[in-house]
Amino acid sequence: MSQILDEIRDAYGLVGIEVEGIATYGTYYRLRCGRCSGPLGSVGDKLLPGMARQLVGEQFELYAVGLLGCKCGYQSERARSLDPERAQAASRTFA
Ligand SMILES: [Zn+2]
Numbered sequence: 001m002s003q004i005l006d007e008i009r010d011a012y013g014l015v016g017i018e019v020e021g022i023a024t025y026g027t028y029y030r031l032r033c034g035r036c037s038g039p040l041g042s043v044g045d046k047l048l049p050g051m052a053r054q055l056v057g058e059q060f061e062l063y064a065v066g067l068l069g070c071k072c073g074y075q076s077e078r079a080r081s082l083d084p085e086r087a088q089a090a091s092r093t094f095a
Contacts (some may be wrong), residue, residue, distance in 0.1 A: 061090035
């Protein structure tokens with residue numbers, strides 16, 4: 001397994017998203033909800049070191065308020081438990 005895939009897996013894992021191990025469209029990996037396995041799109045492996053974490057970090061607010069992530073709400077729950085203050089600020093921003 002490539003180092004960049006490990007990094008992608010770690011970054012998405014923080015917000016409760018699983019990255020499937022087998023590339024679906026060549027260099028794309030399917031994303032699934034860590035709780036209900038609902039499909040959440042895909043991610044390419046052509047990221048540079050550090051980019052996956054940055055990407056997920058920049059999307060934190062969207063996960064926290066449920067604009068991104070699974071309908072079951074798992075990513076939102078994860079985001080709120082990861083950083084309650086930031087999640088609360090996000091819900092004020094997007095309310
Ligand atoms: Zn789900």
